[in-house]
Amino acid sequence: MALDFAKGITEFRWHGRGGQGVVTSNQMLGKAALKEGNYIQAFPEFGPERTGAPVRAFLRISKDPIQIYAQVYAPDVVICIDPTLLDVVNPTEGLKADGTLVINTTMTPEEVRDKYDFRGGKVVTVDASTIAMEVLGRPFYNMPTMAAAVEATKVVKIETVIEAVLERYPGKVGELNKVAIEKAVKEAKIG
Amino acid sequence: MTSVEKIPKDQMVVEGLTGDAAIALALKQCDIDVLAAYPITPQTIIVEDFQKFVANGEVKTKVIPVESEHSAMSACVGASAVGARVATATASAGLALMWEILYCAASMRMPIVLTVANRALSAPINIHNDWSDTYGARDSGFIQLYCQSSQEAYDTTIMAFKIAENKDILLPIMVCIDGFILSHNVERVEMLPDQAIKKFLGVRQPFQNLDPDNPITMGPLALTDYYFEFKEQQDEAIKRVPDVFKQVEAEFERMTGRSYGMLETYKTEDAEIILLTHSTPAGTAKVVVDVLRERDEKVGVLRLKMFRPFPSKEVAEAIKHAKAVAVFEKCRSFGSTCNPLALEVMASLYDLKEKPMVTDFVIGLGGRDVPPTTIVEGYEKTKEYLKQGKAPLYETLGVRK
């Protein structure tokens, strides 16, 4: 019998590439959870810190203090912000059977399920690349992909995420990210 | 003793902070006079954040950007000698380069606070966490406190000044956090108001300091006739740390409701096997204990906070009833019988007529992740060794072999 070392904790794993804002969006989601009275851990996996290299980040959210200090091996939620990573990493690795897979892609949830033979939980797709280019004019997919994850999991209120983002990026950058987040919430496909 | 009061909840600010950021904010609030440092991963954020506070005029500290860690600690000794409240930060190779001056800081009785994001030593070059750096400096004369969480790092940094600057102590102190695992991990931290910390710490009152109007000489020569006596003084001073630590923590607890102790026991009362470790693996070990307890395993955790001075009596008292103690440590002392933490534990138990078996597991070198399963493996092995009545002096866990 597998032992559950993360009782009461929602665990996230992010996939992205160095420079795409995985660390930042992970922290934004963490800070939003903090604002809603949770305990959190938000940490990246540091390796070769090079732009473009695949990177991972981890997030834990719990109502109680979190004492486990290790990487996340059996995430409840996996978020992949870069569509070009889908053949490089296996985002479903370790993902709980009832977990949520959130992917920035033009594929439908059904297509993603078939690709990874993932039948449980939820699959959420969002074309965050197009949203980012339309709204921000630059390939910052992290915030819209995160927005789709929040919409699917309801782990925090989207308003709290926006609040955290506006605090971190006051002014135009924050406002544009807010538009991108709201657009992603509407366009996310859950299946 | 200053009179501190309970701080109302609404005066606390809750922030999401990495271990490094929490320490930087604590240093700012402690209103240090001088910070001399040289950047090194994974400590970098401490000094970077602190420099921002200085540049923004949030704190009046004189920052001395030196050309090496040897100079950083030297500048700290100089500033501390004048009577300033002084801090610095480092890790790994940086601590190694400070080596000579670590001993000077301790022997000259300079209450410097050195925050360390524990990191492996070269070679091969590695930026990730283990405890080889500060364990290596365990005989330097510094007090060593190890923290599990960002909150504890923040709290301990504040208390560190009050312990170090106490006139019965006057010793430098290392506040250690696990590099990356905690230094770059955003956690919930409850911050105290500036005023409360000001009141708690007061202004440093130097005992003897360099002053052109009343000249004295520090750090002179002492040979066969007196050197030994000065070491005796230093030894007496570090022995007084536990009492002062308790006083300072009691006061801090009155103010915040939080305290950690020189060591923390978790479900050890009826435990047959006690897992003994510190820093972040101790947190993981507590989670493992919760899970194992559901399977009716009689297991507990002793989380050590203070490694120097080593609280031998208290540790022995807390573990002596167990059948076995499984030590987990992120350091290999090459060529040694076992490793630094287990050596201390075994020596602490030596005088007992009936003592628990001690197993020693080297884990997580160079930042190798320590998942709960690694701790479980150590526990299961210890159970097996108990059955056999014999255990190896130490072994490594989590390495491909």
Place this chain on the structure above:
Amino acid sequence: MKKYNEIPMAGNIIEPGNSKEYKTGGWRAKRPVHNDETCLWIRNGTCGKCWIYCPDNAVRLIEKDGKYFYEYDYDYCKGCGICANECPTQSIKMESE
């Protein structure tokens, strides 16, 4: 000899200038001997190199009623011979005690 708890912390010297209490004269194996006839200080009140170079302030150049005198402070002269080495007229010789 004092005990560990009878001496200042960390070897600090808390009384400035107390090296005077330490008489280095006892180290001396050779003592400087002075020849008044060739010494420039005695002859015309010039030079004084021995006084400048002495590491222990053990050379005393004295001027009284227009006359020049010379003496060593043997409490502190440790017989290093620097004065003899520096003297431009070889007026100082080191002789065994």
